[in-house]
Amino acid sequence: xxxxxxxxxxxxxxxxxxxxxxxxxxxxxxxxxxxxxxxxxxxxxxxxxxxxxxxxxxxxxxxxxxxxxxxxxxxxxxxxxxxxxxxxxxxxxxxxxxxxxxxxxxxxxxxxxxxxxxxxxxxxxxxxxxxxxxxxxxxxxxxxxxxxxxxxxxxxxxxxxxxxxxxxxxxx
Numbered sequence: 003x004x005x006x007x008x009x010x011x012x013x014x015x016x017x018x019x020x021x022x023x024x025x026x027x028x029x030x031x032x033x034x035x036x037x038x039x040x041x042x043x044x045x046x047x048x049x050x051x052x053x054x055x056x057x058x059x060x061x062x063x064x065x066x067x068x069x070x071x072x073x074x075x076x077x078x079x080x081x082x083x084x085x086x087x088x089x090x091x092x093x094x095x096x097x098x099x100x101x102x103x104x105x106x107x108x109x110x111x112x113x114x115x116x117x118x119x120x121x122x123x124x125x126x127x128x129x130x131x132x133x134x135x136x137x138x139x140x141x142x143x144x145x146x147x148x149x150x151x152x153x154x155x156x157x158x159x160x161x162x163x164x165x166x167x168x169x170x171x172x173x174x
Contacts, residue, residue, distance in 0.1 A: 038148075041109075041116070042075040048084040048107070055092050062102025063092070070110035074172060077116060080144040086137040087120040087166050095122035095164060114172045121165040138166070145170065 039047075052065055084107070091105045103123035110117050138157060145153040145168065152171040157164070 038078045039081045040075060041073060041077045041079055043081075044079050044084045045069075045075075047082065048088055051085045051088055052105070055088075059092070059096060059102060062099075063096050064102070064104040066104055066106045068106065068108040068110075072111055073109055074111065074116060077170070077172070078148070079170075080141075080148055083141055083145070083168070084118070084120070086141060090137055090166075091120055091122035091164070095124055098125045099123060111172065116168075116170045116172060118168040118170075119165060121163060124159055124162055124164040126162055141168075 052063075056063055056065075088105060088107075096103050096105065106119070106121045108117075108119045108121075138155070142153075142155045145155060149170050154169040155167065157166045159165075
């Protein structure tokens with residue numbers, strides 16, 4: 003909100019876009035959308051969230067999308083699957099690094115599975131609050147509810163990098 007307030011006088015159009023992005027995120031978080039989302043909806047929400055974070059972090063945040071051709075954009079997904087992963091990447095990674103860093107979002111279809119990976123640099127030797135895992139557990143449960151035991155989610159931290167992988171069956 004402070005970033006948006008700072009833009010009101012200097013760049014009203016950017017402030018308006020940020021308020022619209024924030025409103026859309028609130029609607030999704032508060033469940034105002036009765037239907038399930040789709041992969042396309044999740045990407046759009048993720049872009050809105052990252053746009054707000056870009057205002058706050060500026061050049062410290064870079065984003066790399068790697069979307070392979072043929073993604074099932076109409077695949078039904080629970081709402082807010084990507085956004086919490088990106089929020090974790092910002093809060094526990096990029097924001098804690100003086101120089102910032104890059105969040106990488108890769109999506110591809112392989113062997114009738116949608117594979118999504120979110121990765122970010124991970125601070126080492128920096129005091130900070132560890133996460134409680136609620137976001138990851140919530141995502142894991144919602145994906146299992148929709149896709150069954152075939153939904154997979156893994157997270158790993160190695161060599162100064164943190165990565166979350168989702169694998170979702172396309173035949174569920």
